[in-house]
Amino acid sequence: MPVIQYYATGRRKTSAARVFLRPGTGQITVNHRESYGLFACSGICFNHESPRRGEEFVTRKISLGVAKIKLGLARELRMGNLDAKRDWGFAGDYVRAMWMMLQHDRADDYVIATGETHSVREFIAEAFAHVGLNWKKHVIVDKRFLRPAEVDLLIGDRRKLTRVLGWKPDVDFRSLVRMMVDADITRLSGGRR
Numbered sequence: 001m002p003v004i005q006y007y008a009t010g011r012r013k014t015s016a017a018r019v020f021l022r023p024g025t026g027q028i029t030v031n032h033r034e035s036y037g038l039f040a041c042s043g044i045c046f047n048h049e050s051p052r053r054g055e056e057f058v059t060r061k062i063s064l065g066v067a068k069i070k071l072g073l074a075r076e077l078r079m080g081n082l083d084a085k086r087d088w089g090f091a092g093d094y095v096r097a098m099w100m101m102l103q104h105d106r107a108d109d110y111v112i113a114t115g116e117t118h119s120v121r122e123f124i125a126e127a128f129a130h131v132g133l134n135w136k137k138h139v140i141v142d143k144r145f146l147r148p149a150e151v152d153l154l155i156g157d158r159r160k161l162t163r164v165l166g167w168k169p170d171v172d173f174r175s176l177v178r179m180m181v182d183a184d185i186t187r188l189s190g191g192r193r
Contacts, residue, residue: 033107041101043094046113046156049176050091051183058120059088059180062127067184069138070131076138080145082121087155089114090171090179100165113156114169126177131185 029042053060058079065077089112097112128135161167171179 029109039102039107041098041107042109043098043101044109044111044113044156045094046087046089046111046154048091048094048112049088049180051180051187052091053180059123060184062120062123063177063180064184064188066124066127066131066133066181067188070133070185071188073188076140077124078140078142078145079120079124080142080147081150082124082139082141083119083152084150085117085119085153085155087113087115087117088123088173088176089169090176093169093171096170097161097165097167100167104165108164110161110165111156111158112161112167113158114173115156115158116173117153117155118173122173123177126174127181130178130181 029040032038032040047059049057049059051063055061055064062077062079065074068074069077094112097110101108101110124135124139128138158167
C-alpha cells in the first residue's frame with residue numbers, strides 16, 4: 001500500500017487534493033490522475049542524503065566513521081566495494097523538487113536526481129580530505145561488506161525536471177559530503193566543533 005500525502009488546495013476544481021506518491025506507485029499515480037481527475041504526481045528519487053540519514057547507509061557510515069577517526073574514537077573504517085558509483089543528492093533539494101511538482105499547473109511524474117555520479121571511493125576521499133586526513137591510512141576493504149549482487153552504476157536523468165520545472169540541485173557533491181561529516185563531528189563532540 002503506497003503512502004499518500006494529501007495537500008489541500010483550492011486551485012483545481014477537478015480535485016480536492018494534490019497527491020505525491022512515492023516511487024513504486026507509478027501506475028497507481030497514472031490511474032488516479034486519469035480515473036479520478038486527481039492532481040497526482042510521482043517522483044522517482046535517487047539517493048537522497050543528509051546528516052539525518054540512517055547509519056546503515058554507506059554515506060552515513062562514511063561520515064560517521066570519518067568523524068570518529070578525526071575525534072580519536074576509532075582508527076579505521078571498514079568498507080565494501082569502493083568502486084560502486086551512485087547519484088547522491090541532498091534530501092532538502094529533493095523535497096524542494098517534490099514541492100515544485102505539486103505547485104505546477106499540470107500533474108506529471110519526474111526523476112529527482114543530480115544527474116552526476118560519484119564512487120564510494122570519491123565520497124571517502126572527500127570526507128577524509130575535509131578533516132585533513134589521508135583516507136588510505138584508515139580505510140580497509142573488508143570482504144564481509146561486499147554485496148553479492150552489487151549494482152555498479154546508478155545515475156538519474158533529471159532533464160525533464162529541469163526543463164519543465166526549472167529545478168536543479170543547490171547542494172553539490174562536495175558540500176553534501178562536508179555537511180554530513182561536520183554534522184557527525186558536532187554530534188559526537190556534544191555540539192562543540
